[in-house]
Amino acid sequence: MSDIIKVPNKRQVVKSDGGGKKDLVQQFYESQIYTSIFRHDYKDNKRNRALQIVNNVFLHLHPTRVSRHAIDVGYTWGMGGITLLLFIVTAVTGILLMFYYRPTSEYAYNDMKQLMHDVPFGAFIRNMHRWAAHSMVICVMLHMYRVFLTGSYKPPREFNWVIGVNLLVLTLALSFTGYLLPWDQLAIWAITVGSNMARAVPFLGHAGPFAPEFHQLVGFGGAPDADVRFILLGGTEVGAPTLLRFYVLHTVFLPIVTAVLLAVHFWRIRKDGGISGPPMIEFNKAVTDASKLKVSVVDHLPKYEYVQGFKQVEGEQNFKEAIRKDLEILKQKSSSKLANLINTIDQAAEQNIKGGENTENKDNHQNHNNTTNTDEHQHH
Ligand code: HEM
Numbered sequence: 515m516s517d518i519i520k521v522p523n524k525r526q527v528v529k530s531d532g533g534g535k536k537d538l539v540q541q542f543y544e545s546q547i548y549t550s551i552f553r554h555d556y557k558d559n560k561r562n563r564a565l566q567i568v569n570n571v572f573l574h575l576h577p578t579r580v581s582r583h584a585i586d587v588g589y590t591w592g593m594g595g596i597t598l599l600l601f602i603v604t605a606v607t608g609i610l611l612m613f614y615y616r617p618t619s620e621y622a623y624n625d626m627k628q629l630m631h632d633v634p635f636g637a638f639i640r641n642m643h644r645w646a647a648h649s650m651v652i653c654v655m656l657h658m659y660r661v662f663l664t665g666s667y668k669p670p671r672e673f674n675w676v677i678g679v680n681l682l683v684l685t686l687a688l689s690f691t692g693y694l695l696p697w698d699q700l701a702i703w704a705i706t707v708g709s710n711m712a713r714a715v716p717f718l719g720h721a722g723p724f725a726p727e728f729h730q731l732v733g734f735g736g737a738p739d740a741d742v743r744f745i746l747l748g749g750t751e752v753g754a755p756t757l758l759r760f761y762v763l764h765t766v767f768l769p770i771v772t773a774v775l776l777a778v779h780f781w782r783i784r785k786d787g788g789i790s791g792p793p794m795i796e797f798n799k800a801v802t803d804a805s806k807l808k809v810s811v812v813d814h815l816p817k818y819e820y821v822q823g824f825k826q827v828e829g830e831q832n833f834k835e836a837i838r839k840d841l842e843i844l845k846q847k848s849s850s851k852l853a854n855l856i857n858t859i860d861q862a863a864e865q866n867i868k869g870g871e872n873t874e875n876k877d878n879h880q881n882h883n884n885t886t887n888t889d890e891h892q893h894h
Contacts, residue, residue, distance in 0.1 A: 647688070
């Protein structure tokens with residue numbers, strides 16, 4: 515026989531039949547170590563589920579509740595998340611590669627060969643790094659394509675689109691600089707060809723339009739040893755300085771800039787009211803109780819958000835059914851009578867203004883309570 519036991523943080527533990535003796539799992543859940551780290555359980559109520567997220571230094575970057583459509587893989591394709599995962603994989607495997615690689619023309623090629631043939635799991639780590647890097651380029655493009663198809667580049671998300679374009683360029687730059695590091699024939703000649711494009715940059719590349727005129731003016735741009743390609747290569751052709759330059763860019767500068775821009779990217783998603791929705795939902799957010807369209811996020815994000823999250827839609831077993839019902843409610847509220855809708859929007863706006871007047875001296879966030887950002891603001 516087994517029965518349910520309540521432990522201090524309200525986690526329910528199934529006690530196995532041990533003749534009154536606590537089993538190991540239960541002892542662990544009751545221990546001070548466990549209860550001091552995990553102070554809230556996610557199963558019992560919404561508040562604890564939210565606390566589980568905000569009290570964790572990593573998880574708190576994520577909103578405690580997200581729109582239903584945001585966890586529908588059919589809407590986002592999960593491409594942004596997959597791109598992030600691939601970035602993390604390249605960063606971790608890249609650090610491992612750094613233990614075995616020296617960025618000088620004397621050692622680089624041999625280090626790479628040794629890594630492939632002598633280091634245990636060396637080839638595996640290197641290939642993981644390569645495959646994750648190639649996949650990241652593909653996924654970031656698919657992510658951009660999805661954002662374009664769902665029109666998510668439109669206000670208020672236009673700034674995040676611009677951040678995204680920078681992330682795309684950084685992803686390609688990471689790929690390009692990494693290409694040189696094996697220091698084999700393919701690498702050297704590919705970078706020679708690729709960097710030759712820099713010759714043709716207007717004003718700044720010595721073979722580009724207006725370069726001679728620009729050179730006369732500022733003393734830079736019109737000569738092979740004083741143009742943008744020279745700065746990129748650290749010389750007039752690919753050589754040892756290029757290898758060092760690309761190594762530093764690839765392992766330090768570009769990853770740091772990318773990580774910072776990713777933080778801005780995710781922060782913007784939350785400030786813009788979470789992931790965009792189908793037009794119907796976007797349009798109706800102002801007149802619908804936004805919390806009804808949201809589901810709790812629980813810990814163990816990837817697993818629960820996409821698998822358990824579907825099941826957690828309150829009172830709904832079937833996720834698709836829940837979405838359909840949402841749309842039905844929204845339709846009833848709006849499309850039947852346009853005038854009715856306009857009326858409702860007017861009323862909501864009026865209430866907002868009144869609410870704003872009443873709470874003028876109170877916490878600024880309260881004024882936004884009727885908007886889509888409710889959850890994001892409250893948990894910051
Ligand atoms: C390293 C590259 C990138 C990473 C890791 C990344 C990550 C993410 C993630 C996780 C999301 C949440 C929604 C989703 O998963 O689709 C997102 C949303 C978004 N991303 Fe990216 N992204 C990257 C590059 C880009 C690029 C290249 C663009 C466009 C030029 C872009 C524009 C946007 C926009 C506008 C949103 C909001 C979409 C919405 O609200 O529906 N991102 N990004």
